[in-house]
Amino acid sequence: MRATSRTSGNVEIISLDGKITIGAGDTQLREVITNAVSAGKTNILLDLSKVTTIDSSGIGELVGSYTTVTNRGGKLKLLHLPAKLNELLHVTQLITVFEVYENENEAVASF
Amino acid sequence: MERGDSERIEITISSRFENIELVQVIAEHLCENAGVDEDGSHWIGMAVREAVANAIKHGNKLDVRKKVNATFELTGPELEITISDEGEGFDPAKVGDPLNPQNLMKTSGRGIFYMKTFMDQVHYSFQSGGGTSLVMTKNLTRGSGIASTKA
Numbered sequence: 111m112r113a114t115s116r117t118s119g120n121v122e123i124i125s126l127d128g129k130i131t132i133g134a135g136d137t138q139l140r141e142v143i144t145n146a147v148s149a150g151k152t153n154i155l156l157d158l159s160k161v162t163t164i165d166s167s168g169i170g171e172l173v174g175s176y177t178t179v180t181n182r183g184g185k186l187k188l189l190h191l192p193a194k195l196n197e198l199l200h201v202t203q204l205i206t207v208f209e210v211y212e213n214e215n216e217a218v219a220s221f
Numbered sequence: 222m223e224r225g226d227s228e229r230i231e232i233t234i235s236s237r238f239e240n241i242e243l244v245q246v247i248a249e250h251l252c253e254n255a256g257v258d259e260d261g262s263h264w265i266g267m268a269v270r271e272a273v274a275n276a277i278k279h280g281n282k283l284d285v286r287k288k289v290n291a292t293f294e295l296t297g298p299e300l301e302i303t304i305s306d307e308g309e310g311f312d313p314a315k316v317g318d319p320l321n322p323q324n325l326m327k328t329s330g331r332g333i334f335y336m337k338t339f340m341d342q343v344h345y346s347f348q349s350g351g352g353t354s355l356v357m358t359k360n361l362t363r364g365s366g367i368a369s370t371k372a
Contacts, residue, residue, distance in 0.1 A: 132274045133238030165270055166335055170328035177326060194263065201338055202331055203320055 111135030111161075113142045121218045122151040123189075127160040130168030139168070143175040143186075152184025153221045157214075159190035169198055176207065185209075189217050228255075228295040233288050236281040236306075238274070244291045245270045248302065251293055255300070257361050264339040265300070265359060271332040272304040272355050280308030280353050298362045302340075305354040310347035 111128040124142060129135045146154060156175070172188075179186040187209040191199070199205040211217035230247060234240035248269040252262035273289055281287035287307040294301045317324045319331045336343050340357040347353055 131238075131270075132241070132278065165267065165274065166329075166331040167274070169331060173326055174328040177328075194260075198335070202334065203325065207325065 111138050113138065115142075115146070118155075118214075118218045119221075121153045121155050121221050122146055123155045123157055123214070123218075125157040125160065129163040130161055130171065131163055131165045132167035135164075136167040136171045139171045139175060143178055147178060147182050147184065152179055152182050154179055154184065154186045155189050155211075155214075155217050155221075156186065157189045158192060158195060161192055161195060164195050164198065169202065169204065173204065173207070185221055187211060187217055187220065189214060227297070228293070230293040231290070233290045234273075235285045236277040236283055236287050236289060237285055238277060240289075241270055241273045241277070244273045244289075244304075247291070248293065251295060252300070252361065255295060255298075255361050261361075261364065268336045268339040268357060269302060269304070271336050272302070272357065275332050276304050276306035276308070276353070276355070279311065280306030282308065295361075298360050300359045300361055302357045302359075303354055304357075305352060307352050309351055310345075310353045313345050 111126055111130055111134065113124055113126050115122055115124045124146065126139065130139055143154070176186045189211050191210055199208065209220065211220070228251065230251060232244060232247060234243060245266045249262045249266035252265050253259070273291065276289045277283060281289065290305045292303040313333065316333055317330055319327070319334045324330060333343065336357060340359045341363065342358045344356045345353060
């Protein structure tokens, strides 16, 4: 998995590209979020449009990321959910936890 | 391959996460060859991914000397997938329901739930000398379990 970051206003937009799966992207995602929070960036928008594969470990890391950011007083929101990731969040009812946006400007304005 | 044919495929891998995709791809190709659409094949492949990941991580505890065996048996529209490891087993009843509000924010514990969602039946058996076998079945003429949860 590859992660690239940019800033829009007070929001850190992190784009993830590739797989978020056990033993690979899951630990990378944890590092990316930990590093961002450590740098004081606690308003985080995760752009998931280029995520090709995710498994239960990746879903677990999304949950862990949400908790990490929230515990630091920040917010973590999701942008451009791929259809299959959307389904996985629905069946586990995690879709009720995350704020999900399809429009980046709207997402940034929501923080 | 047309529905009604039979097929048996077996693969044995060492306990490395990078081998998971090998088994997943076999599952997806077998399903597509049997006439299952892309989405349906994907969800069966994901059930296999979760099963193999559990066998490597929780069963064989990442010991690369230990093997995971996967068998795919297609008889007509019935697909039976068996994933076996060399681990000590566990009590499936102790795995919490990830939909329980107190488990919702846990970072693990969704693998078996996904398997049960995508497959018709999921059954564990434990050998007395060690080793766990997971048998999952799916009638390929039925839709993916995930479709029925969307309503």
